Amino acid sequence: MAPDEPQRRSTGERPTIHDVARLANVSPATVSKVLRGLGAVKAESVARIHAAVRELGFRVDPLAANLRRSRRSIIGLVVPDFRNPFFGSMVASFERLAEGSGYRLVAVSSAEKVEREAAQIEALLDWRVAGLIVVPTEARLAAETSILDQKVATVLLDRVPDESSFDKVNVDNIEASAAVIRELVAMGHKRIMIATATLERTNMRDRLAGVMMAAQEAGIADRIEVVQCGPDVGTATEAMVARFDKGKLPSAAFALLGPATMAILREVERRGLVVPADLSVVGFDDVEWMQVTHPPIAAVIQPIDQIAEAAWKQMIARLANPADPPRSLEVQCQLDFRGSVATLSS
Amino acid sequence: MAPDEPQRRSTGERPTIHDVARLANVSPATVSKVLRGLGAVKAESVARIHAAVRELGFRVDPLAANLRRSRRSIIGLVVPDFRNPFFGSMVASFERLAEGSGYRLVAVSSAEKVEREAAQIEALLDWRVAGLIVVPTEARLAAETSILDQKVATVLLDRVPDESSFDKVNVDNIEASAAVIRELVAMGHKRIMIATATLERTNMRDRLAGVMMAAQEAGIADRIEVVQCGPDVGTATEAMVARFDKGKLPSAAFALLGPATMAILREVERRGLVVPADLSVVGFDDVEWMQVTHPPIAAVIQPIDQIAEAAWKQMIARLANPADPPRSLEVQCQLDFRGSVATLSS
DNA sequence: CTGAAAGCGCTTACAG
DNA sequence: CTGAAAGCGCTTACAG
Numbered sequence: 221m222a223p224d225e226p227q228r229r230s231t232g233e234r235p236t237i238h239d240v241a242r243l244a245n246v247s248p249a250t251v252s253k254v255l256r257g258l259g260a261v262k263a264e265s266v267a268r269i270h271a272a273v274r275e276l277g278f279r280v281d282p283l284a285a286n287l288r289r290s291r292r293s294i295i296g297l298v299v300p301d302f303r304n305p306f307f308g309s310m311v312a313s314f315e316r317l318a319e320g321s322g323y324r325l326v327a328v329s330s331a332e333k334v335e336r337e338a339a340q341i342e343a344l345l346d347w348r349v350a351g352l353i354v355v356p357t358e359a360r361l362a363a364e365t366s367i368l369d370q371k372v373a374t375v376l377l378d379r380v381p382d383e384s385s386f387d388k389v390n391v392d393n394i395e396a397s398a399a400v401i402r403e404l405v406a407m408g409h410k411r412i413m414i415a416t417a418t419l420e421r422t423n424m425r426d427r428l429a430g431v432m433m434a435a436q437e438a439g440i441a442d443r444i445e446v447v448q449c450g451p452d453v454g455t456a457t458e459a460m461v462a463r464f465d466k467g468k469l470p471s472a473a474f475a476l477l478g479p480a481t482m483a484i485l486r487e488v489e490r491r492g493l494v495v496p497a498d499l500s501v502v503g504f505d506d507v508e509w510m511q512v513t514h515p516p517i518a519a520v521i522q523p524i525d526q527i528a529e530a531a532w533k534q535m536i537a538r539l540a541n542p543a544d545p546p547r548s549l550e551v552q553c554q555l556d557f558r559g560s561v562a563t564l565s566s
Numbered sequence: 567m568a569p570d571e572p573q574r575r576s577t578g579e580r581p582t583i584h585d586v587a588r589l590a591n592v593s594p595a596t597v598s599k600v601l602r603g604l605g606a607v608k609a610e611s612v613a614r615i616h617a618a619v620r621e622l623g624f625r626v627d628p629l630a631a632n633l634r635r636s637r638r639s640i641i642g643l644v645v646p647d648f649r650n651p652f653f654g655s656m657v658a659s660f661e662r663l664a665e666g667s668g669y670r671l672v673a674v675s676s677a678e679k680v681e682r683e684a685a686q687i688e689a690l691l692d693w694r695v696a697g698l699i700v701v702p703t704e705a706r707l708a709a710e711t712s713i714l715d716q717k718v719a720t721v722l723l724d725r726v727p728d729e730s731s732f733d734k735v736n737v738d739n740i741e742a743s744a745a746v747i748r749e750l751v752a753m754g755h756k757r758i759m760i761a762t763a764t765l766e767r768t769n770m771r772d773r774l775a776g777v778m779m780a781a782q783e784a785g786i787a788d789r790i791e792v793v794q795c796g797p798d799v800g801t802a803t804e805a806m807v808a809r810f811d812k813g814k815l816p817s818a819a820f821a822l823l824g825p826a827t828m829a830i831l832r833e834v835e836r837r838g839l840v841v842p843a844d845l846s847v848v849g850f851d852d853v854e855w856m857q858v859t860h861p862p863i864a865a866v867i868q869p870i871d872q873i874a875e876a877a878w879k880q881m882i883a884r885l886a887n888p889a890d891p892p893r894s895l896e897v898q899c900q901l902d903f904r905g906s907v908a909t910l911s912s
Numbered sequence: 913c914t915g916a917a918a919g920c921g922c923t924t925a926c927a928g
Numbered sequence: 929c930t931g932a933a934a935g936c937g938c939t940t941a942c943a944g
Contacts, residue, residue, distance in 0.1 A: 234694075234716060236937055247915040252939055262913060279692050283629050284937035287920045301658070303854075308654040312647070315675060324689070326672055329661060343670070346625050348580075370580060453854055485858035495860065508649075508799055509855035512831035514841065582921055593931040598923060608929060630921035633936045 235276035243272040255280060282324070286348070295535065296344035297327040298337060298354045300451070305507045306478055306524070307355070310377075313528035314353065321536075323350065330357050332451040338362035345370055351535050355379060358420045361386075373538040375531045379421045387538055389531045389549045393423050396520050396553035397430030397476070400502055403557060404472050405438045408564030409500065411470035413445045413463070415456070415480035427476045427504060445470060449480045456483035464491060471564060472500035478507065481517065496562035506556065515559025526551050581622035589618040601626060628670070632694070641881065642690035643673040644683060644700045646797070651853045652824055652870070653701070656723075659874035660699065667882075669696065676703050678797040684708035691716055697881050701725060704766045707732075719884040721877045725769045733884055734894045735877045739769050742866050742899035743776030743822070746848050749903060750818050751784040754910030755846065757816035759791045759809070761802070761826035773822045773850060791816060795826045802829035810837060817910060818846035824853065827863065842908035852902065861905025872897050 237255075241248040246265050253259045254269045261269075272278070286292045297314055299307040311327045318325040326344065330337035334357050341363035344352060351373040354361065361367070361384065367374050368385070380388040404412060414431055416424050428446070435441040447463050449456035460483045475481040481503030488495055495501050495515060503510065506519035530549045538544070583601075587594040592611050599605045600615045607615075618624070632638045643660055645653040657673045664671040672690065676683035680703050687709035690698060697719040700707065707713070707730065713720050714731070726734040750758060760777055762770050774792070781787040793809050795802035806829045821827040827849030834841055841847050841861060849856065852865035876895045884890070 237939095238937080248938080249915060249917095249940085250913085253914090256939085260913060265913080279688070281692060281694060281937055283693055284633055284920090285939070287630055287633065287922090287937080288939040289920080302648070302654040302661070303651055303658050305649055305651045305654060308648040308651060312649050312675060312677075315648070325674075328671075329658060331658075342625070346627060347629055348627060482854060482858045485860075489858060489860050489862060507855075508828060509853075509859075512828045512835060513855075513859045514831075514835050516835060583923095584921080594922080595924085595931060595933095596929085599930090602923085606929060611929085627921055630936090631923070633921080633938090634923040635936085 234281075235278045237278070237280070239276055240269065240272045240278050243276065244268040292348045292350045293323050294344075294347060294349045295323045295325055295351045295353065296341075296347070296349040297325055298340055298344070298352070299327065299329050300332045300355055300357055302329050304478060305509075306505045306522075309507075309524045310355070310528060313525050314532065317528060317532040321532075332357055334358055334362050342366060345372065351375070351539055353377065353531055353535060358418075359422055360384075371542065373535060373542065375535050375538065377527065377531055379423045385546050387534045387547050387549075389527055389534065389551065390423075391522050391527065391551050391553050393426035393553075394430035394433070396555070397427040397474075397504070398434035399430075399555055400474055400520060401431050401434035401438070403555065404474070404500070404502070404561070405434070405440065407500075407561060409470075409472040410440050411443045411445070411472075412440070413447060413470045413473040415447050415449050415460070415473060415475040415477070415484060417449055417451050417477050417480070419448075424476055431474065443470070449477070449483060451477070451479065453479045453482045453486075456480045457486055460484055460487040469499055472502070472561065475501070475503045478503065478505040481505070481510075485513075485517070495560050500561040502557070502561060511558070513560075517560045518558045519556050521554040521556055523551060523554070580627075581624045583624070583626070585622055586615065586618045586624050589622065590614040638694045638696045639669050640690075640693060640695045641669045641671055641697045641699065642687075642693070642695040643671055644686055644690070644698070645673065645675050646678045646701055646703055648675050650824060651855075652851045652868070655853075655870045656701075656874060659871050660878065663874060663878040667878075678703055680704055680708050688712060691718065697721070697885055699723065699877055699881060704764075705768055706730075717888065719881060719888065721881050721884065723873065723877055725767045731892050733880045733892050735873055735880065736769075736894070736896050737868050737873065737899045738896055739772035739899075740776035740779070742901070743773040743820075743850070744780035745776075745901055746820055746866060747777050747780035747784070749901065750820070750846070750848070750907070751780070751786065753846075753907060755816075755818040756786050757789045757791070757818075758786070759793060759816045759819040761793050761795050761806070761819060761821040761823070761830060763795055763797050763823050763826070765794075770822055777820065789816070795823070795829060797823070797825065799825045799828045799832075802826045803832055806830055806833040815845055818848070818907065821847070821849045824849065824851040827851070827856075831859075831863070841906050846907040848903070848907060857904070859906075863906045864904045865902050867900040867902055869897060869900070 237248045237251050241251045251269055254261050254266055301307055315325050328340045330340055337357045345366055353375050355377045356379050375387045377389050380390055416428055419425050435444045447459055449459040456479045464487050473484050475484055484501055488499055502518040504520045506521040510517040510519050583594045583597050587597045597615055600607050600612055647653055661671050674686045676686055683703045691712055699721045701723045702725050721733045723735050726736055762774055765771050781790045793805055795805040802825045810833050819830050821830055830847055834845055848864040850866045852867040856863040856865055
């Protein structure tokens with residue numbers, strides 16, 4: 221039918237909604253309506269349209285659809301580093317949550333650099349994302365103004381600026397860290413080394429605060445030693461080499477970030493020392509490998525799935541009610557004291 | 567000027583190319599030309615356009631731009647699992663390569679499921695990606711027909727179907743695995759356990775082939791024991807529990823995939839055994855934690871950056887010359903025999 | 913119940 | 929050197 225109309229369907233080209241309309245003998249507008257399940261359409265037409273869709277293998281182009289629609293269907297996710305399995309698991313959780321939600325997840329990384337974080341967020345905004353989930357690199361989001369300007373729904377995770385006007389999901393950093401110290405003290409430890417990243421990050425500040433609170437209660441605040449590390453294993457290792465070179469180690473080390481846990485273990489290993497005989501080790505952030513080592517490494521377990529779920533729910537809520545006051549959610553961590561911590565007999 | 571034209575620039579809306587054109591007193595077409603550095607435009611106009619762009623903070627919407635352009639500027643990447651730091655590092659490598667290339671990377675995961683892989687690829691095709699980089703879940707890409715139909719440039723990595731018509735980047739699985747066995751034999755090991763994933767994956771087949779080749783040369787082929795594992799730590803652990811229950815372990819284990827390395831170590835630890843005294847362990851795929859354990863775990867190092875670079879280069883070449891015959895590239899692995907392997911004195 | 917028209921934000925011929 | 933017009937693939941009022 222209509223034999224002299226141009227035959228647009230050559231190989232290598234996807235069928236468009238116009239191709240479907242032509243084949244089903246209706247208008248593109250009607251096809252669109254049926255595809256989105258809107259409005260009333262004659263049953264016959266519906267059947268013809270579905271048949272045409274099947275025959276041509278038609279699938280809508282969601283990007284083109286979004287162009288006319290007011291809202292976009294992409295949620296951007298910015299994590300500091302894909303190589304860290306903690307964030308890898310987080311991406312996986314969000315991917316699962318996005319599935320079937322009508323939103324598509326686009327995950328990018330900031331490589332722990334503020335400028336890169338800003339660039340990534342701007343790029344995501346160029347895509348007109350509906351929402352943004354960010355694990356900030358530092359206390360303040362560099363791209364904050366742009367996000368606010370464009371009124372993009374935003375949820376901050378993990379390392380969360382105190383005074384921002386965004387939704388946030390945190391773990392109970394203070395309480396979890398205090399609990400670690402209490403437990404270490406109960407097991408006889410008095411001199412404790414704390415490995416931290418820059419205190420620009422609020423999660424580090426909170427964790428350290430929890431440590432000091434518990435230390436004070438136990439009367440060992442003066443025997444807490446703080447070693448500052450970079451954000452990745454490489455720089456954290458440098459810090460540890462320097463510390464170990466100074467001699468006389470405490471009886472226990474508590475790493476407030478995953479890469480520092482690795483750095484401590486690597487340096488212990490390199491010097492032929494033994495965990496926990498020479499040094500007890502506890503790490504914030506539990507990842508798979510910590511349970512396969514000998515001994516397994518004690519950890520503060522952040523419930524990644526719960527964090528992601530809380531963040532996703534809040535994102536959906538925010539998208540529905542942009543004007544609601546920002547919410548701040550907190551999720552509980554769990555301690556798992558594994559073989560890497562010794563009980564001191566003294 | 568033009569005071570009675572509608573003032574479209576309210577807060578929360580991004581400026582469009584029309585806003586820039588109006589402010590600079592030129593047409594949108596001219597703005598577009600200047601922005602893409604094409605054609606000749608009067609210096610004055612260029613200056614006014616740039617000023618307007620700056621004043622409004624205009625940034626083009628790359629998705630809208632792509633709509634009219636024939637080629638898309640997105641490269642899709644499909645990996646099996648974000649939680650595996652091996653793939654996490656791979657995503658990070660590609661992200662770095664994409665930067666400044668004019669292409670945007672969109673990374674998704676197949677969760678080691680063929681159906682999910684197919685769905686993810688179809689979704690990426692819906693986005694009209696320019697290219698696709700895939701680490702296939704099994705030997706055959708479920709979405710192969712769609713990709714071929716739409717003539718999308720595709721590069722396959724790591725687990726590569728033999729007979730496909732796509733570009734591929736592999737490591738020297740056979741040779742690297744053979745080298746591990748030779749080295750183990752040289753250190754006195756004769757009974758060796760091999761932990762593998764489904765042999766549907768060509769990389770597993772090749773690695774096992776390398777193992778058997780070297781074993782035959784050394785005359786120990788009959789003492790190679792193959793244990794099949796699932797693709798993740800959970801299922802691999804089940805397989806290991808079953809094997810360890812059967813008693814009498816060999817002197818060495820070679821895991822052909824990362825999750826199996828973890829499963830072996832976990833089971834060794836759980837039973838109070840010691841690496842390498844009770845069991846020497848070597849793993850395919852090197853990830854950070856393997857160097858911080860006691861002892862550090864011997865590994866076949868896949869040079870992720872090189873793999874990614876080769877794949878990216880090939881992608882760019884393929885995009886430029888779609889009709890060239892498919893290429894198959896190979897990258898060399900390196901062995902690092904660390905403390906997890908004992909020399910047998912017998 | 914349905915379709916023609918306009919529009920999303922940009923680019924691409926084409927005519928001047 | 930520049931702009932009007934058409935178009936990318938879809939959706940959204942709106943008129944019938």
